[in-house]
Amino acid sequence: MRDPRIEGLAKVIVNYSLELKEGQTFFITSGAVAEPLVQALYEETLRAGANPVLDLSLEGTASAFFDLASDEQIDWVSPAQQWAFESADARIRVLSDTNVRELSNVAPERQTRRQKAMHPYMQKMMERSAAGDLRWNVTLFPTNAYAAAAGMSLREYEDFYYRACLCDQPDPVAAWKQAAAETIRLAEWIEGHEEVHIQGPGTDLKLNVAGRHFKPADGKYNMPDGEFFTGPVEDSAEGEVTFHLPATYAGREVAGVRFRFEDGKVVDATAERGEDFLIEMLDTDEGARRLGELGIGTNFGIADGTGEILLDEKIGGTVHLAVGESYPETGGVNESAIHWDMICDLRKGGSITVDGELLQQDGRFVV
Amino acid sequence: MRDPRIEGLAKVIVNYSLELKEGQTFFITSGAVAEPLVQALYEETLRAGANPVLDLSLEGTASAFFDLASDEQIDWVSPAQQWAFESADARIRVLSDTNVRELSNVAPERQTRRQKAMHPYMQKMMERSAAGDLRWNVTLFPTNAYAAAAGMSLREYEDFYYRACLCDQPDPVAAWKQAAAETIRLAEWIEGHEEVHIQGPGTDLKLNVAGRHFKPADGKYNMPDGEFFTGPVEDSAEGEVTFHLPATYAGREVAGVRFRFEDGKVVDATAERGEDFLIEMLDTDEGARRLGELGIGTNFGIADGTGEILLDEKIGGTVHLAVGESYPETGGVNESAIHWDMICDLRKGGSITVDGELLQQDGRFVV
Numbered sequence: 177m178r179d180p181r182i183e184g185l186a187k188v189i190v191n192y193s194l195e196l197k198e199g200q201t202f203f204i205t206s207g208a209v210a211e212p213l214v215q216a217l218y219e220e221t222l223r224a225g226a227n228p229v230l231d232l233s234l235e236g237t238a239s240a241f242f243d244l245a246s247d248e249q250i251d252w253v254s255p256a257q258q259w260a261f262e263s264a265d266a267r268i269r270v271l272s273d274t275n276v277r278e279l280s281n282v283a284p285e286r287q288t289r290r291q292k293a294m295h296p297y298m299q300k301m302m303e304r305s306a307a308g309d310l311r312w313n314v315t316l317f318p319t320n321a322y323a324a325a326a327g328m329s330l331r332e333y334e335d336f337y338y339r340a341c342l343c344d345q346p347d348p349v350a351a352w353k354q355a356a357a358e359t360i361r362l363a364e365w366i367e368g369h370e371e372v373h374i375q376g377p378g379t380d381l382k383l384n385v386a387g388r389h390f391k392p393a394d395g396k397y398n399m400p401d402g403e404f405f406t407g408p409v410e411d412s413a414e415g416e417v418t419f420h421l422p423a424t425y426a427g428r429e430v431a432g433v434r435f436r437f438e439d440g441k442v443v444d445a446t447a448e449r450g451e452d453f454l455i456e457m458l459d460t461d462e463g464a465r466r467l468g469e470l471g472i473g474t475n476f477g478i479a480d481g482t483g484e485i486l487l488d489e490k491i492g493g494t495v496h497l498a499v500g501e502s503y504p505e506t507g508g509v510n511e512s513a514i515h516w517d518m519i520c521d522l523r524k525g526g527s528i529t530v531d532g533e534l535l536q537q538d539g540r541f542v543v
Numbered sequence: 544m545r546d547p548r549i550e551g552l553a554k555v556i557v558n559y560s561l562e563l564k565e566g567q568t569f570f571i572t573s574g575a576v577a578e579p580l581v582q583a584l585y586e587e588t589l590r591a592g593a594n595p596v597l598d599l600s601l602e603g604t605a606s607a608f609f610d611l612a613s614d615e616q617i618d619w620v621s622p623a624q625q626w627a628f629e630s631a632d633a634r635i636r637v638l639s640d641t642n643v644r645e646l647s648n649v650a651p652e653r654q655t656r657r658q659k660a661m662h663p664y665m666q667k668m669m670e671r672s673a674a675g676d677l678r679w680n681v682t683l684f685p686t687n688a689y690a691a692a693a694g695m696s697l698r699e700y701e702d703f704y705y706r707a708c709l710c711d712q713p714d715p716v717a718a719w720k721q722a723a724a725e726t727i728r729l730a731e732w733i734e735g736h737e738e739v740h741i742q743g744p745g746t747d748l749k750l751n752v753a754g755r756h757f758k759p760a761d762g763k764y765n766m767p768d769g770e771f772f773t774g775p776v777e778d779s780a781e782g783e784v785t786f787h788l789p790a791t792y793a794g795r796e797v798a799g800v801r802f803r804f805e806d807g808k809v810v811d812a813t814a815e816r817g818e819d820f821l822i823e824m825l826d827t828d829e830g831a832r833r834l835g836e837l838g839i840g841t842n843f844g845i846a847d848g849t850g851e852i853l854l855d856e857k858i859g860g861t862v863h864l865a866v867g868e869s870y871p872e873t874g875g876v877n878e879s880a881i882h883w884d885m886i887c888d889l890r891k892g893g894s895i896t897v898d899g900e901l902l903q904q905d906g907r908f909v910v
Contacts, residue, residue: 218607227621231597233597259622
């Protein structure tokens with residue numbers, strides 16, 4: 177018998193997030209190190225009458241690939257992957273790093289080349305997702321690498337992680353339905369407003385969201401989940417923001433980031449650590465200095481930053497802003513090759529005010 | 544740095560057995576437990592300019608599949624598998640059991656149903672192999688399960704196994720070329736003869752091989768390898784044979800098997816253990832009591848039976864006979880749903896005489 181929280185997570189993903197149906201195909205991408213979760217997903221998929229296809233990698237395959245592959249090999253996309261993007265009914269990516277810095281020293285242009293090779297398939301996936309032909313989800317399997325990045329033992333991290341996934345509850349599927357209701361309520365409350373004013377330590381920022389849509393993130397595409405998000409009007413950001421948690425992009429970390437916005441654009445950017453890399457990324461293209469996302473976390477099961485954005489951006493009592501590409505479904509139109517989320521913590525004195533009405537005070541929703 | 548013998552095995556498979564070329568596709572089917580070998584194969588494939596596709600399973604997926612899958616799910620073949628059989632340039636199966644009795648209690652009809660679903664793809668694979676469009680190989684990764692079945696520690700088994708694969712040699716690829724030359728020499732020597740007379744403990748058997756072809760097995764399709772084989776004339780077997788090693792079929796083991804042949808047919812069969820199952824298998828169909836194969840082992844790096852036929856049938860100084868289906872390339876025409884190899888050990892007093900000339904005495908080739 178395995179950890180019942182892993183069974184719970186598999187049930188949530190198969191039956192709540194992806195709602196697998198009889199005869200559907202389900203592509204499971206993971207490191208083999210996530211064996212207990214993959215095995216549980218495999219079994220739960222069979223129980224649902226669907227057909228699981230395993231796409232497992234080993235600890236060293238990704239770094240060997242970038243170390244040894246020629247340009248032609250980097251450009252080649254396996255038929256199994258092609259099928260998954262073009263025809264599978266559902267897919268999941270299980271984050272299962274055993275070394276969160278595994279690819280830190282890969283030449284960025286090789287990673288970019290690979291992303292370019294995968295880009296048509298990613299686009300196809302998003303099109304199929306938008307058309308309702310494909311369900312997808314990103315989740316995580318607790319490893320010592322994630323635990324260490326979060327400053328915990330593996331045992332502590334597992335307790336934290338499965339709590340954040342509501343898998344410490346007697347009926348995790350029911351718990352997610354309930355949590356979803358609260359996230360949906362908040363997204364519906366804010367929809368249709370105009371000005372969002374964020375105040376907190378080192379932060380006084382106004383954004384316009386008029387005509388934009390707020391989307392509730394309720395466990396369908398990420399697990400754990402818990403936020404509602406939009407794309408702010410691209411020339412509206414005005415003021416200063418301080419990001420209190422370190423932020424990672426392409427395997428590199430920056431910390432102590434501050435932005436000053438004028439007419440929606442980052443006109444001043446500083447960082448206590450990694451400032452050169454930060455500036456380099458902001459200069460990627462025209463859209464990289466404008467906001468593609470405002471997200472407001474609703475998962476109060478996540479208390480502290482872990483270094484993994486899948487978790488950190490959901491922390492209840494924080495907001496996150498992403499420079500770069502918008503999500504079209506929000507009405508956002510910013511275009512960029514990057515999308516980099518950074519987190520502003522309002523729990524130690526801060527507020528979110530919407531058209532003059534207080535939405536959140538010191539990290540607690542008050543509506 | 545990993546065990547250099549694993550690196551050697553990967554080099555042998557990629558560069559000698561399969562001769563992978565730039566741009567080719569290579570489908571690697573294995574349990575994730577064989578990680579060091581799979582990782583080495585992955586890297587060696589990239590070095591050869593070819594494109595590896597991993598098809599990894601977990602320890603519990605096969606038994607979960609047979610436990611939980613409906614008939615529809617058993618009949619479903621994944622697009623990744625379909626592609627591999629129909630279009631890949633090369634494929635390998637890495638035997639990597641962690642429990643050699645994993646599927647012992649699966650209802651045989653469920654396994655048969657799965658084999659039936661896979662049958663058109665297996666046929667396609669054999670056609671493509673015969674046409675030179677597909678290279679394939681079966682190898683093994685040493686696990687405690689195989690070590691235990693062979694009555695060894697894992698460390699001892701690894702020493703034994705890599706020696707049998709010539710991966711204890713400074714240049715395993717060169718060693719295989721040399722070993723191949725000897726197997727080919729023996730196959731060429733016996734080709735064109737008529738009568739094979741096998742004498743040994745509890746054994747006095749005559750077979751006719753007139754017009755049949757002997758094929759050298761020199762590491763292209765199996766690794767380790769070492770035998771030459773044919774399909775004897777189907778009504779020719781006359782006399783008695785004792786099989787000195789236990790024989791496994793569909794996860795079940797029989798031991799102490801003796802056959803008496805008349806006009807090519809097993810007319811009396813006994814076993815010290817598993818006799819009922821043996822008789823049941825011999826009664827599968829008309830061809831199940833006739834010989835589909837005579838093989839003569841040439842790998843003197845394998846000294847003792849291990850319980851795994853991939854290794855045991857190659858033992859230098861043994862012959863093996865298979866009841867059931869012939870290999871068409873030998874000229875054999877026996878048809879059966881089964882092909883069950885059993886091993887007769889001639890090393891403690893025995894001989895193979897071919898048209899009156901001594902080929903082997905007490906397990907040593909004398910030609």
